[in-house]
Amino acid sequence: MSKFDAVVIGSGPAGLNAALYLVRAGLKTAILEKNTAGGQVLSTAEVENYLGFPKGAKGWELADLFSNHVNEYQVERIRADVTKLETIDENGVMHIIHLENGETLKTRAVIIATGAANRPLGIAEEEEYKGKGVSYCALCDGNFYRGLDVAIVGGGDSALEEALYLSRIVNKVYIIHRREGFRGTQIYLDKIRSMPEKIELVTSCVVDSLAGSPALQKVIVRHVETGEKRELAVEGLFVYIGHIPNTSFVPENLERNEQGFIKTDQEMLTNIPGIFAAGDIRAKMCRQVCTAVGDGATAASSAIRYLEHLNA
Ligand code: NAP
Numbered sequence: 001m002s003k004f005d006a007v008v009i010g011s012g013p014a015g016l017n018a019a020l021y022l023v024r025a026g027l028k029t030a031i032l033e034k035n036t037a038g039g040q041v042l043s044t045a046e047v048e049n050y051l052g053f054p055k056g057a058k059g060w061e062l063a064d065l066f067s068n069h070v071n072e073y074q075v076e077r078i079r080a081d082v083t084k085l086e087t088i089d090e091n092g093v094m095h096i097i098h099l100e101n102g103e104t105l106k107t108r109a110v111i112i113a114t115g116a117a118n119r120p121l122g123i124a125e126e127e128e129y130k131g132k133g134v135s136y137c138a139l140c141d142g143n144f145y146r147g148l149d150v151a152i153v154g155g156g157d158s159a160l161e162e163a164l165y166l167s168r169i170v171n172k173v174y175i176i177h178r179r180e181g182f183r184g185t186q187i188y189l190d191k192i193r194s195m196p197e198k199i200e201l202v203t204s205c206v207v208d209s210l211a212g213s214p215a216l217q218k219v220i221v222r223h224v225e226t227g228e229k230r231e232l233a234v235e236g237l238f239v240y241i242g243h244i245p246n247t248s249f250v251p252e253n254l255e256r257n258e259q260g261f262i263k264t265d266q267e268m269l270t271n272i273p274g275i276f277a278a279g280d281i282r283a284k285m286c287r288q289v290c291t292a293v294g295d296g297a298t299a300a301s302s303a304i305r306y307l308e309h310l311n312a
Contacts, residue, residue, distance in 0.1 A: 002030070005029065006028075006029050006300075007111070008113060009085075009112050010112065010114040010281070011031050012037075013039060013296065014292040014299070016067060017300070022111075022303065023074060030107075032099070034080070038063025038067065041060075050290060051290065062289070080103070082099060085098075085110065093272075095110045110275050111268075111300065112270075112277045113295075115243075115279055116244055118240075119239075119244050121153060129212075132216060133216020133217075134210070139165065141236070142238075144236070145235055145236040148235045150172075151236070151238070152166070152174070152237075153175075153238070158184075162238060162240060163192060167195065167198045174219075175199060176206070177201070177205070206221065208220045215235065217234075218234070243280065244260065246281065254271065259283075261283035261284070264283070268299035274303075278299035279296065
């Protein structure tokens with residue numbers, strides 16, 4: 001069993017920044033990374049609202065910059081899937097982190113920064129068409145639909161941003177949204193509304209069913225009030241309807257909200273001593289790269305203070 005002063009679970013912007021602060025404070029730190037570092041930034045085509053990048057930055061470039069910055073320091077980066085986080089009493093609160101490969105890590109301070117996964121549509125044919133038209137990543141799969149017509153579901157920043165990205169590759173994008181108002185940022189909406197020949201808004205509609213053989217050829221939408229159905233002849237359907245927090249490994253008694261996001265105070269403390277949470281995994285209003293980075297710094301500062309207090 002390896003022992004660390006602090007362990008960060010997750011290597012998105014929140015986790016990487018937390019690790020940076022921990023290691024710069026002289027703590028023996030490990031980052032547990034399930035996937036390539038960067039989190040959801042990696043599957044974002046263009047980040048336009050990160051301060052200091054007025055011309056925008058490619059998501060993967062930003063992820064690389066974050067990751068390389070952390071590599072300037074002595075931090076242990078472990079490629080691993082965490083299966084369980086448990087808390088025991090060993091001269092005070094001690095956390096044991098179980099990995100899928102059977103190894104365990106021991107630490108007094110854990111920062112959970114595992115972010116969230118794409119929420120599926122939840123309709124019958126979704127599974128059947130995964131990889132055959134249904135996608136959750138425009139950046140990864142958009143190129144397959146070059147010159148074709150596609151649809152996006154959702155009305156948040158992700159849906160709007162990725163619709164703009166896809167509009168540069170495909171022939172036409174339909175945005176299917178369940179109501180008339182959009183929660184995504186106005187600047188994206190203005191851009192979209194200025195190009196009606198490229199992007200069509202299909203509002204107050206939900207996806208009813210999918211059809212086509214052997215791959216997707218039609219998305220059938222249903223008006224939420226009238227029940228009227230309409231067929232959209234598209235070969236790709238990109239789903240951007242929010243996220244589900246990645247918390248499968250956390251202890252039962254770690255407090256979460258109704259959607260499963262971890263509750264913290266403003267210093268990123270959870271209800272369990274020595275467990276902190278940062279980034280999209282947290283119950284909060286604003287989920288941005290900059291807020292994730294800020295959460296990471298705050299969580300690390302709280303962890304540093306917590307460890308100092310234990311050692312005093
Ligand atoms: P989101 O803001 O939660 O939006 C999800 C969208 O999907 C909403 O429009 C919602 O409709 C719709 N929706 C939810 N469940 C649905 C269902 N079952 N069927 C149909 N539609 C459904 O998610 P997001 O766009 O992924 O963004 C997540 C967070 O990341 C946000 O805080 C966002 O601001 C942030 N983000 C920021 C940027 C950026 O600033 N560059 C980029 C991407 C994401 P309703 O509106 O009716 O609820």
